[in-house]
Amino acid sequence: MLRAAFFGLWIGFPLGLHAVDFKRDIAPIFKKHCYECHSEASGKKKNGYVFDDLKVLAGDIRPSGMIDPGRPGQSPLMELLTLPPGDNRRMPPDGDGLSPKEIKLMRDWITEGAGLEKKSTTKPSGLTPKKVPDKPEAPAPEQWTSADGKVITAVFVAVEGGVVVLKMNGKPYRVPLEKLSEASRKQAVERKP
Ligand code: HEC
Numbered sequence: 001m002l003r004a005a006f007f008g009l010w011i012g013f014p015l016g017l018h019a020v021d022f023k024r025d026i027a028p029i030f031k032k033h034c035y036e037c038h039s040e041a042s043g044k045k046k047n048g049y050v051f052d053d054l055k056v057l058a059g060d061i062r063p064s065g066m067i068d069p070g071r072p073g074q075s076p077l078m079e080l081l082t083l084p085p086g087d088n089r090r091m092p093p094d095g096d097g098l099s100p101k102e103i104k105l106m107r108d109w110i111t112e113g114a115g116l117e118k119k120s121t122t123k124p125s126g127l128t129p130k131k132v133p134d135k136p137e138a139p140a141p142e143q144w145t146s147a148d149g150k151v152i153t154a155v156f157v158a159v160e161g162g163v164v165v166l167k168m169n170g171k172p173y174r175v176p177l178e179k180l181s182e183a184s185r186k187q188a189v190e191r192k193p
Helices: 002-015 022-033 054-059 076-082 100-111 182-190
Strands: 142-145 151-160 163-168 171-176
Touching: 022 100, 076 100, 142 182, 151 171, 151 182
Parallel strands: none
Antiparallel strands: 142 151, 151 163, 163 171
């Protein structure tokens, strides 16, 4: 889990390759559970928190803010959402609260950097995003080192253009070759089919 968080930051975040999409996955959760008391739409801004104005929400996304990007464990929001029913700080205050699935989405969203926009196609030209093939056999994970010396363990999938596709915890990550150490770059390129 820790590794996944780190990996998401190192690779997923800068490239904007989010598995969780704010608009698709997170906004509906806020809408369903929070807008009633925290939105411009309802005119209620309990404690100043508004979740349908992205500018206001963005202000709460920062280290030491309600949402600490990349660190769900340090994000007071996650704590509020997961308090037991009856705790008077729990959000939403009444009802069943978020489902385990919604909580997981929220946590994953924060882990991936709590982005508000889809940063889709800022890849260098000539790189067409391809679907990562799902291989039937399970290849063994290998160690990869980033250009600045961090080590992660992931399964090699493919090299596409200047990008190596790695898989961790079943999720594909695309890493520009120049972000890898020389040895890892070689490791990737030599595996090219
Ligand atoms: C029924 C109304 C209601 C709903 C629904 C609701 N809240 Fe709140 N929220 C409040 C009130 C009232 C406060 C102020 C509580 C206090 O000061 O004790 C508050 C405070 C907060 C705070 C500030 C807490 C703090 O410690 O400063 C956050 C963050 C928050 N809510 C997030 C949410 C989120 C996220 C949701 C949806 C999952 C949500 N709320 C749903 C009424 C609501």
